[in-house]
Amino acid sequence: MIPREPRKELGAAQVAALWRRGTNHVGGVRGLILNVTMYGSRSWVLRYQVAGKRRDLGLGSYPSVTLADAREAARAARAKLAQGIDPIEDARRARARLVAEIHTSMTFGEAAKRYIASHEKGWKNAKHAQQWQRSLDMYATPVLGKIPVRDISLAMVLKVLEPIWASKTETATRLRGRIESIIDWAIARGYRTDSNPARWKGLLDKLLPAPGKVTKTTHFQALPYAQLPVFMEQLVGQEGMGAKALLFLILTAARSGEVRGATWEEVDVAGRVWTIPAERMKASKAHRVPLSDAAIALLQEMKALATAAERTSGKAYVFPSPNSRDPELGSQLSDMTLTAVLRRLKLEAVPHGFRSTFRDWCAEQTDYPNEVAEMALAHTVGNKVEAAYRRGDLLAKRQQLMQDWADYALGRRAGSMTNGHSSDPLASTRDNTPDQHNNTEGAMQ
Template identity: 55%
Template sequence: MPKRAKELSALAVKNLTTPGLHFVGGGRVPGLALQVLPTGGRSWVLRIMIGGKRRDMGLGGYPEVTLAEARDAAEAARKQVRANVDPIKIRAAEKAAIRAHAGKTMAFQDAALAFIQANEGSWRNDKHRQQWRNSLETYAYPIIGKMSLGDIELPHILKILEPIWESKTETATRLRGRIEQVLDWGTVRGFRDGLNPARWRGHLDKLLAKPKKLAKVKHHAALPWADIGAFMPKLRKAEGMGARALEFAILTACRSGEVRGATWAEIDLDAAIWTIPAERMKAGKPHSVPLSDAVVAMLKALPRMAGTNYVFPAPRGGQLSDMTLTAVLRRMDLNVVPHGFRSTFREWAGESSGHPREVIEHALAHQLADKAEAAYQRGSLFPKRVKLMQDWASFCAKPHSGNVVSLNSALAS
């Protein structure tokens, strides 16, 4: 016989805070559970068999509905099942009538827009906000956009995800998480109850293949570090602000977005430091970048456009687009991407420079995986990074460190 969960007391239920489904009914009310959401919200769920299928029935939020009240409701629902009555359908009809009367229904699309508006201030950048909107508009709204939050169930979620789960795994994975968050928001707001049909662990992970087994890791195409010295003179001859921004990105080993958003207010030429604010960093922490002599000289030679504070402004004064640096490489007939130069720097530093790993990782603004090591390396190791970046600039200035001419065929193979 299957092992039954222990019947919990009111105090034991009060102390349940770990996210997940906690069965509390014991032998008296089997299937009664307290659902604890990652957001901290808690609600009652009754797991029952209806027509040979396992169903989850919401019994209200906790502590508004007490343990005793949840047990009474669960026992009443089980009596209905024994009488061949579907308590979930009856409850849904009752709630629909109540919601219609009280105005407590909300369509998924309206809920998603409300969720985005409430949370987008905490998101890092405009691209992240746009990805939220675009993915929901493209895949979710056509199927559940006009549906009431309380009516969305597992078949609707699968109808959204299954067509793209293998072909667009990363998009589908992120989309699932976004739908889950919107539905959780609806639960807390009182527009739906019961378990979230978009949840992964213990639910969709039994129906869909694990993303890691489907997604193929694609590395950014990068220039071999031995070829950087042959490449840099060609880049310096290229005209335009995009070429200068790419040169700056290579010599600082920074991300394209950080470079394109750089302002003169962030740069201290006298101290040779570029301080990137937290809101523009992937890790959400400010990052100080030591500027080599070559970078300082390049910045001093740059023209400054009136009406904008960007270091590398677009022709009309705004920020360069994310394709500008890529276009520079395409015009040079190189099959690499701007982000790949961070890999070029990392491989040179690790294989040829002799600088410590933690210094290299700090230069790339990476978070150390080892928490003990990260705690030990609380400082930015800035003096050592000054030496690292100066060595990198010197290496990039060596004209015969490689042969870029034959690079395309190697990368294409």
């Protein structure tokens, strides 16, 4: 039974003097009570009924909550009751929503770190995580970093991308993709329910110009193949691990990272094949590289250096950095080491450009089929139907192609580089007669 309301509203001074243990109605709002415990503590309660059952809604302790504040809170609760809303259940739902928001609240910066942490082990290059974090820190974090990922809007994404879309198009394109991936991760994890505002197709493609229309495609600077033999004569005479790695890169038409990351367990000198594992290939597919006489000679030289340095592990780098702190395996050369060799020789080209040099030479100076040259570069060949008919890697045909390439590059004479020295960098290691050409295996034993 709910006690009767007082005949008049009590004032602040009268409420302050209330110390009678139990419930004390103060008036002003029906059911507003000052409850006094046996220990003398006082608190506000709004007593009401829902479906015939008594309910007590706590409104805070007295005097922290004043009489005026308690009456205002009680009136608000009575207004909800008039609308058919139980204020106690409403408060519980509000607390549940708050707990849920706290659980699902994650800033973009936190989401980015968790996305990178969960994916970096699957990335082929350990530097990818650093590149991701660096680009995000430079461009995205200042705008999005502290924003809950659930609240990121299209306008915010554009605020990140628009300032650099025209001036740094490639960077902006990669950044957009990274933002999209992070928000997709947040959606999958339940930290966001709205669609992805960094999506390109059907959204940003309507607001930003296509990257290809903003800047012209720039190709890697390459040396014309007609100038290659003269350059190779200069290169063979260069000392240093960077020069050796660059020479091997040219002879194999491989990518810089593939050469710099090459280990001895990938090399089969007797079989004259270098097998690059899938995890180190751009297309994530293992690639066999046939080795010419000159490439074999260079590898024999590098093997002698490795043996002298007691780097006998198969996991040791073929072209280790001279600054390596690992005496057993060595460490990988930096890409700038190869570029520095080109600068030292005053050549306006980049290491990757020699793949273009090789491809142009194949097309203009040889009769090798297009697919042989493309496979030599580890490019995907043709469409799915063509690829299905050609399941092999044309190794035998590519073996002769790479030998012809080395012969051309070295002025039709393979360089003798045994023990790291040669009185003539272009001294012939093979006679160009047909009989000798077909009998090169013995020299590699």
